[in-house]
Amino acid sequence: MLIRDETPDDHRAIHGVVDAAFAHMPYSNQKEGDLVDALRGAGALTLSLVAEEAGEILGHVAVSPVTIDGAALGWFGLGPLAVLPARQRQGVGSALIEAALSRLRAAGAAGCVVFGEPAFYGRFGFAKFDGLCFAGGPPELFLGLSFGPETPRGSVDYHPSFALVG
Numbered sequence: 746m747l748i749r750d751e752t753p754d755d756h757r758a759i760h761g762v763v764d765a766a767f768a769h770m771p772y773s774n775q776k777e778g779d780l781v782d783a784l785r786g787a788g789a790l791t792l793s794l795v796a797e798e799a800g801e802i803l804g805h806v807a808v809s810p811v812t813i814d815g816a817a818l819g820w821f822g823l824g825p826l827a828v829l830p831a832r833q834r835q836g837v838g839s840a841l842i843e844a845a846l847s848r849l850r851a852a853g854a855a856g857c858v859v860f861g862e863p864a865f866y867g868r869f870g871f872a873k874f875d876g877l878c879f880a881g882g883p884p885e886l887f888l889g890l891s892f893g894p895e896t897p898r899g900s901v902d903y904h905p906s907f908a909l910v911g
C-alpha cells in the first residue's frame with residue numbers, strides 16, 4: 746500500500762471512497778465527499794493523501810487549516826478521514842493519520858486537532874487539549890496534538906467550507 750498526495754485524476758475516486766465510508770455512519774450528513782471537494786475548491790486542502798493499492802484508492806485523509814480565536818497559528822484540522830468499508834480495520838486509516846502527522850511536522854506546523862473517538866485517535870497522540878475549545882460538537886470528542894511546546898488557548902474554527910457543506 747502506498748500513501749501519496751492526490752492527483753487530479755483521483756478526485757472522483759476520493760469522492761466515492763469518502764461517500765462509501767460515511768454512508769452508514771449515524772453521525773454523518775452524507776456530505777463528506779462534497780466537503781472534500783469544497784475544501785479543494787477553496788484552496789484549503791493543506792493535505793489530501795490517498796492510500797492506494799494496485800491502482801485502487803482504499804482510503805483518504807484531508808487536512809485543512811484551523812484558526813484559534815480567529816488567528817492562524819499554524820494549527821490544522823485532520824478530517825474527513827475515510828477508508829472503504831471492505832478495507833477497514835486493516836491499518837489503512839492509521840497509515841493515513843501517521844503520514845498526515847508526519848507531513849505536518851515536517852512542514853513546521855504547530856499542531857493538529859481532530860474531532861473523533863479518543864479511543865482511536867489517542868493512539869496517535871491526540872488527547873483532550875486544555876485551553877482549546879470547539880463549538881461544533883461534544884467536547885469529549887475534540888482532541889488536540891501540539892507538535893512543540895506551544896499550548897495555545899482559544900476557540901477553534903475549521904475552514905468555512907465545513908459550515909457551508911458539512
Ligand SMILES: CC(C)(COP(=O)(O)OP(=O)(O)OC[C@H]1O[C@@H](n2cnc3c(N)ncnc32)[C@H](O)[C@@H]1OP(=O)(O)O)[C@@H](O)C(=O)NCCC(=O)NCCS
Nearest residue numbers: 766826827828833834835836837838839860861862864865
Ligand atoms: C475510522 C476509520 C477511518 C478507521 O480506518 P481503519 O483503516 O479501519 O483503521 P485502522 O485499521 O488503522 O485501525 C483500526 C483500529 O481502530 C479502531 N477504531 C476504528 N474506528 C474506531 C472508532 N470510531 N472508535 C474506536 N476505535 C476505532 C478499531 O478498533 C481498530 O482497533 P484494533 O486494530 O485494535 O482492532 C474507518 O473506520 C472509517 O472510514 N470509518 C467511517 C468514516 C469515519 O468514521 N471516519 C472518521 C470520522 S472522525
